[in-house]
Amino acid sequence: MPLELFTVGEPIADTKAPRDVPIKDRWNERRFRARLVNPANRRRLSVIVVGTGLAGGSAAATLAEMGYRVKNFWFQDSPRRAHSVAAQGGINAAKNYRNDGDSVHRLFYDTVKGGDFRSREDNVHRLAEVSTAIIDQCVAQGVPFAREYGGLLDNRSFGGAQVSRTFYARGQTGQQLLYGAYQALERQIGLGNVEQHPRTEMLDLIVVDGRARGIVVRHLITGEITSHMADVVVLASGGYSNVFYLSTNAKGSNVTAAWRAHKRGALFANPCYTQIHPTCIPVSGDYQSKLTLMSESLRNDGRVWVPKERGDTRDPREIPEDERDYYLERIYPAFGNLVPRDIASRQAKNVCDEGRGVGPNGLGVYLDFSDAIQRLGKKAIEAKYGNLFDMYNRITGEDAYETGMRIYPAVHYTMGGLWVDYDLQSTIPGLFVIGEANFSDHGANRLGASALMQGLADGYFVLPNTINDYLADGPFPKVDATHPAVVEAEQGVRAQTEKLLSINGTRTVASFHRELGKLMWDLCGMERSEESLRKALDRIPEIRQEFWTNVKVSGEQGIFNQNLEHAGRVADFIELAELMCVDALHRNESCGGHFRAESQTPEGEALRDDENFAYVAAWEYTPEGVPPVLHREALEYEYVHLAQRSYK
Amino acid sequence: MMSLTLRIWRQRDRTQKGKMVTYHVTDVSPDMSFLEMLDVLNEKLILDGDDPVAFDHDCREGICGSCGLMINGIAHGPEQATVCQLHMRSFKDGDVLDIEPWRSGGFPVVKDLAVDRSAFDRIISAGGFISVPTGTAPDAHAVPVPKKDADAAFDAATCIGCGACVAACPNGSAMLFTAAKVAHLGLLPQGQPERDARVLKMVGQQDAEDFGGCSNIGECSAVCPKGISMETISRLNHDLLGALRAGAVPTS
Amino acid sequence: MCEEAYRDPVATVTTQPGQRRAPKTGRFNNSVVKKTVMAVSGIIMILYLIAHMIGNLKAFQGPEKFNSYSGWIRTIGEPALPAQTTLWIIRLVLLAAVVLHFWAAISLWRQARRARPVPYATKKRVQQSFASRTVRWGGLILALFIIWHILDLTLGAVNPEGHDSTPYERLVASFSNIPVTAFYVVSMLLLGLHLRHGIFAATQTLGQTNKKRERAVNGLAYVIATVLTVGFLLVPLSVAFGLID
């Protein structure tokens, strides 16, 4: 690996998990060893929480219930609109209500294996342990999970799991879970325990004497730039899939909060691990602004196929059975259509690359329900997936009961994020990171229905326990607006805003975003190679250069200016994209969502290199022109044995 | 490809007066979503040095409830779905479209087509929850819920808080939104202890937010992208009367 | 920044300009309570109208029957009760119903006007029925009707026959006048519309509708509204066309 790409710094390690006790006791032990804060002292301690998704919403509500003074920030108008609302499929928990052999250990095992052995055992085990309490909590809040006629909760198997451990609320699980957290949060707002800051975007982190002490924000309607202080800062700002421009994330999803913290010293782990979801509605034209996911649960009843012949443009209904290639069933007879996401996605890409893709631009495969409809009846399929079929119909104008769906993979989730230890604290003391914004639990690939689990585990149960240990040293000396660190951070934000507005070039922000996204998809997407990544690394600095000299941002600072918001986010995506490519290039192996063309088995499956890459890559920020610094966290597997993932 | 004439409400901020301004868009593909069509218009405006049209949006898949426009006098336009899920194939070449923000005393205009819907959050904050602090929950299977109730609660719980009901209601009433939450929580066993207090506080807050009262007109349910039924309002009324009979005193 | 917050142990809630009005308290400011008042008073009026309509139809049996019916309502309960007691109870209940109904209607109307300070440039209706759109103005015209009607047929103040005539004479006199009959006809049609919406609305307001009952309730609303409208129209039209004199 040529040295100029990056330099290697000190290794890092998590020091918080009590490794001296067996894994199943570690979380208990950590909670016992962590210091507590006297309830009477909690009101003197303040917590900033950025984000109101499953992670941020649940954390803000819980911390407020505990008695901390919480200040909550988010960029949408209401906390209920955080992108967690869009999650469809479900949430895992090791309840074993089905008596099908599930257990905490099995969920732990499946998650480590599913993550292709690139996650930290301690964290994953804790996640599996806490999972059951999440369901209890949500049910008590009134989350209307699907139930059976006996009145008990229904479960389904999801995303390739061999046990039914997924709890769901029709195709709107994320929405219902989020509303549970939102309602808890609104209750605390009503009680005056949470100070709310809607339509407010975090633009910088304030670090004083080595501790995260506050944030600089811009109010999106008035344009006012202000600073807010607290004893501790929690980031729950979600994922950064929008670096690809087209993704299943919301338009506003961004990396800005995490990236600015990174620039202040928080290490960014595994940025190249992105998850491509196999079942999205294909792109229909250049104007396309986002991609829509069709829940993975559809694969339980739909069969994926393409015509055997290339360039077969017949109506799917006219293609006879023996001229169809049900390629997942063919290649993976044991798992069939239910192989994990990364595998299903890559195979779809392969058949389209062979020229057998379907739909207007050949980027699509069929997801066919005719068998299931014949077996179970249209009514049954409607009851299970009606809302998804309607959504498909609205977007494409096609009736999927008749023609099946056309689907194609799309970027969906980012496993990478700010590096955190077992306590969910980043490398900046006092900066905690939860939910999709951290890197913690999913390794190189996230299993379906486990992001909701992680977000709520972090917010309801983990952070509220670990944060006390840090706050036990508080309250920290007060910091006021005249502190040099505050002044400097605020000035930085003002300068960037002014700069963006003053360039007045000839290209729109969206055009840069589209170009960057296309480049990332083509060169750092489902399959990456040394060649493609080097090409990307040549081009990204040029885009960055052009952006800062030729972008045209309309309007002014002091009003609601969505174009300015977007500009700031794209500026950060450009920088992130570069780091993603460096990370992808340095990781000369394939694992989970990271597939390097150079590293595959003879059958074309991802080939890990455990000898050299069984580590977390945590990157330190360096200014433009200086190569980033790599800090390795070695991964050890005491309880799950490293094995080649196989779904054949 | 289609060409359209758009008459769009432009208003700089809450304090200034607004007016309808006419724009022309060409090369509109029938597969575009309505918001993508506005994106195209906005990119053109930006390049021309004009102020792009502000409108709220985020998920663009009909679930976050951010988007919402009055299109030719119908909330969310001609399909019963959110505007982000409305596609241009629902219109014809040469159509003239009036595009306005939600109008209600409870929803002041932020800019152009974006309005402030925080009143909805305050209605929830007033009582739209079950008080269960984290960690106090019994096992999820401790209380079975009849499927019929669970399904009905779910139907009500799908409300995305978009505000189309308010926008469409001739009285500017938020009763469908309020009722959806009252019905959701009131149908579940967990929601019973706070049932009386909840409905009184939530209706009290809806009345205090400059929304109108409901006179059972039904426009709300007809435009609701989630098809929240009028039945929820009946349930709300029923619960409120029940609460009064039980001796509770209204807070509004 | 934080300084202030540190002194103050209770976090403050930041609000946007003009937000969070303290809800007014009091039982009768609640919009649903007001609606309930309307529904209950409306139902009382409907019950009265059913009886009233049956009474009116006695006009077909000739002046004696009609006048004796009118006399009868004034003597119910006699001799146990003084003359006209029952009538006055009915009158008072009706008066209370009309006043409360009117008060609640105006108060909700004002609330609705505040709720839409800026009108739409274009507004279409999707579901709204003609009946539901005419309740307010229709109700107002009904209020005028009731005043006129009492001055006309009960007090005889505006009746050509004057106040010392029999009810039957007043009736015939009134409806022999085309404009008066026309006013009655228009009012009765509005009453029909008002009830078409009102009966459904009252059921909903009292929390008695659901998806299953929706059709039945709407059907009932149609039937009662039609029966009352037709029943009331028969007498004035019969007079106008000379079937009764």
Ligand SMILES: Cc1cc2nc3c(=O)[nH]c(=O)nc-3n(C[C@H](O)[C@H](O)[C@H](O)COP(=O)(O)OP(=O)(O)OC[C@H]3O[C@@H](n4cnc5c(N)ncnc54)[C@H](O)[C@@H]3O)c2cc1C
């Ligand atoms: C379409 C879709 C379907 C999915 N389905 C599933 C599923 O079935 N099962 C599953 O387990 N997972 C699913 N996932 C993944 C899962 O939904 C997410 O990973 C998870 O919800 C993320 O939650 P979060 O709280 O970390 O972030 P989010 O919910 O994205 O919340 C981010 C919050 O941070 C705020 N924020 C962000 N940036 C800033 C800033 N700069 N300043 C201030 N505030 C900011 C936002 O306002 C928001 O409140 C799905 C994801 C998508 C996109």
Ligand code: HEM
């Ligand atoms: C005094 C003149 C009247 C006025 C001004 C009036 C006005 C109204 C208005 C505005 C409504 C709808 C209000 C709302 O729901 O917001 C209404 C409803 C109703 N009216 Fe009247 N009305 C009058 C007379 C009557 C009469 C004479 C009857 C019955 C015979 C009647 C029966 C009803 C009923 C049953 C309702 C439904 C109540 C509800 O919405 O729950 N009204 N009226």
Ligand code: HEM
């Ligand atoms: C067109 C049809 C109607 C006819 C022919 C009619 C006829 C009469 C007559 C003859 C009287 C006098 C009875 C008496 O003094 O003994 C009367 C009284 C009255 N009518 Fe009607 N009426 C009609 C419709 C209505 C309607 C629609 C209402 C209410 C909305 C109404 C409300 C009353 C009231 C309140 C009184 C006074 C009762 C009292 O205090 O004695 N009438 N009507």
Ligand code: SF4
């Ligand atoms: S009830 Fe329907 S229209 Fe009203 S806010 Fe909820 S989803 Fe939107």
Ligand code: F3S
């Ligand atoms: S339209 Fe309005 S009047 Fe009631 S039924 Fe719906 S809120």
Ligand code: FES
């Ligand atoms: S943008 Fe989320 S519902 Fe339309």
